[in-house]
Amino acid sequence: MPVLEERYAVRGEEVAAKVFDDEVVVVHLGTCTYYSASGSGADAWSWIATGRPLADVAAGLAERYRIDPGRAREDVDRFVARLLDEGLIAPANGAGAVLEALSVPADGKEYAPPELHAYRDMADLLALDPPLPELDRPAWRAAGDDGRP
Amino acid sequence: MRILFVSDLFWPHIGGIEVWGARLATGMAARGHEVRVISSHSDPGLPDRDVLEGVAIERLEFRAAVEERRLDRFGDALAGIKRIKREFEPDVIHLGTVGWSTVFHLLTLDAWPAPWLLTLTQQRLASQTSSSDTVLGRALKSADWVSSVSGAVLDEAIDFSPGVAGRSSVDYWGMPAPLEMPPPTFDPPRLLCVGRLVPAKGFDLAVEALSVVARRHPGISLAIAGDGPERARLALLAKEVGVDERVTLEGWISPERVCARMGEASVVVLPSHQEGLPVVAVEAAWSGRPVIAADVSGMAEVVAHGRTGLLVPPDDRDALATAIDEIVSDRERARSMGLEARRLASERFSLKSMMDAYESIYERLARRRIDARA
Numbered sequence: 001m002p003v004l005e006e007r008y009a010v011r012g013e014e015v016a017a018k019v020f021d022d023e024v025v026v027v028h029l030g031t032c033t034y035y036s037a038s039g040s041g042a043d044a045w046s047w048i049a050t051g052r053p054l055a056d057v058a059a060g061l062a063e064r065y066r067i068d069p070g071r072a073r074e075d076v077d078r079f080v081a082r083l084l085d086e087g088l089i090a091p092a093n094g095a096g097a098v099l100e101a102l103s104v105p106a107d108g109k110e111y112a113p114p115e116l117h118a119y120r121d122m123a124d125l126l127a128l129d130p131p132l133p134e135l136d137r138p139a140w141r142a143a144g145d146d147g148r149p
Numbered sequence: 150m151r152i153l154f155v156s157d158l159f160w161p162h163i164g165g166i167e168v169w170g171a172r173l174a175t176g177m178a179a180r181g182h183e184v185r186v187i188s189s190h191s192d193p194g195l196p197d198r199d200v201l202e203g204v205a206i207e208r209l210e211f212r213a214a215v216e217e218r219r220l221d222r223f224g225d226a227l228a229g230i231k232r233i234k235r236e237f238e239p240d241v242i243h244l245g246t247v248g249w250s251t252v253f254h255l256l257t258l259d260a261w262p263a264p265w266l267l268t269l270t271q272q273r274l275a276s277q278t279s280s281s282d283t284v285l286g287r288a289l290k291s292a293d294w295v296s297s298v299s300g301a302v303l304d305e306a307i308d309f310s311p312g313v314a315g316r317s318s319v320d321y322w323g324m325p326a327p328l329e330m331p332p333p334t335f336d337p338p339r340l341l342c343v344g345r346l347v348p349a350k351g352f353d354l355a356v357e358a359l360s361v362v363a364r365r366h367p368g369i370s371l372a373i374a375g376d377g378p379e380r381a382r383l384a385l386l387a388k389e390v391g392v393d394e395r396v397t398l399e400g401w402i403s404p405e406r407v408c409a410r411m412g413e414a415s416v417v418v419l420p421s422h423q424e425g426l427p428v429v430a431v432e433a434a435w436s437g438r439p440v441i442a443a444d445v446s447g448m449a450e451v452v453a454h455g456r457t458g459l460l461v462p463p464d465d466r467d468a469l470a471t472a473i474d475e476i477v478s479d480r481e482r483a484r485s486m487g488l489e490a491r492r493l494a495s496e497r498f499s500l501k502s503m504m505d506a507y508e509s510i511y512e513r514l515a516r517r518r519i520d521a522r523a
Contacts, residue, residue, distance in 0.1 A: 020224045119284050
């Protein structure tokens with residue numbers, strides 16, 4: 001399990017990520033596996049990716065979702081362990097930049113522990129159905145039965 | 150009822166799933182429902198917005214976002230599907246297949262709380278090994294209803310995700326009845342394969358089987374209608390096994406031509422390694438042609454062995470050759486198989502029964518939402 005004071009960084013040479021509203025989408029370019037996380041997971045990802053120590057990340061979740069700080073630390077630990085397992089982040093070298101303390105007022109959102117969803121079959125789904133040629137007009141009608149009741 | 154249909158590809162792309170989706174969407178619009186389609190903008194030449202017989206189509210960058218791993222496009226597609234869901238406020242959402250568009254739907258489930266239906270059109274992929282971290286696994290878990298194009302595909306889905314059992318149905322693909330064809334002729338015997346030229350279709354087996362039966366039936370020929378990456382390899386194989394003068398690679402034919410083309414054939418051959426419910430087998434049945442097919446997945450639900458055609462073990466060239474020989478040698482039996490196939494098609498694969506089945510599912514799902522709000 002990671003130590004809370006540690007910082008982590010996104011493995012930029014193999015991993016691309018983007019946060020959209022309340023959702024983060026992460027792609028491991030090596031395996032073509034897609035990941036997503038929403039809510040607290042998107043928050044945690046964003047803070048981890050900017051080099052914040054895990055203690056800050058846990059404090060941020062506790063503040064935003066008004067949950068017990070101990071619970072937040074456990075959830076962040078689990079989330080980070082999963083990100084490490086998937087090869088999406090790695091321990092950051094050095095002390096890291098000095099960042100301002102997180103200020104994340106509670107916004108009334110219901111808390112669910114950060115969870116990473118993986119989609120491991122995307123490459124196969126693409127290969128399964130390559131683009132096909134096109135028709136220049138609808139052409140599947142036949143005389144008689146048009147399916148109407 | 151407002152129906153949002155989501156599909157990786159849609160008209161004007163052709164292929165079994167695309168033609169089925171277009172029939173379903175335009176058919177529902179013809180029944181008075183408001184139908185909108187979200188599809189992929191995989192071809193840059195296609196407009197972002199289109200209309201097909203009263204059905205509004207919007208094309209988003211699903212495929213490019215995933216294939217090119219372009220996260221900016223991913224964001225645009227996510228925003229697009231959210232916007233459409235919120236603007237259209239569908240009573241029901243129907244995913245026409247499991248594909249890359251499914252991910253975008255799953256990521257935007259909260260955008261509009263409509264019940265949703267997933268149609269399974271093919272077998273599970275070998276890579277889909279866990280119910281929690283694949284697109285299929287997550288889709289099966291969260292869909293309100295799962296419709297399968299064949300009993301075999303549904304059984305596999307239930308094995309994979311047992312919770313599907315209580316919220317699923319088999320709804321066969323239907324198509325408009327083509328005009329009745331004259332019975333097949335065999336002077337000379339003409340075999341026909343139809344489909345994408347990809348390894349999964351097993352057309353190489355048909356070429357090899359032809360080389361075996363050509364010794365007993367000198368005039369026999371094989372036409373392959375379709376195109377794809379296997380074309381050059383099939384041409385080379387035909388030459389290698391000495392049947393290049395008997396094999397014609399015809400290229401694509403449009404869906405409305407398929408049944409007429411089948412009417413010119415004696416027998417339709419489907420040596421596929423993998424199929425959900427082969428549309429070609431349904432078209433062959435409607436065309437009154439006996440079918441010789443590999444016994445994979447849902448094939449036995451379209452081809453009644455010994456009654457409408459013959460099923461052979463998959464990947465078995467010699468069994469395929471023996472079956473071709475059997476049909477071509479007993480023409481009266483082949484003709485009666487064709488008649489029986491057409492009867493089976495009208496019973497099981499009519500467009501009206503397919504439309505009725507889906508309309509009933511939509512209504513049931515939409516009702517749930519109304520009840521939940523009440």
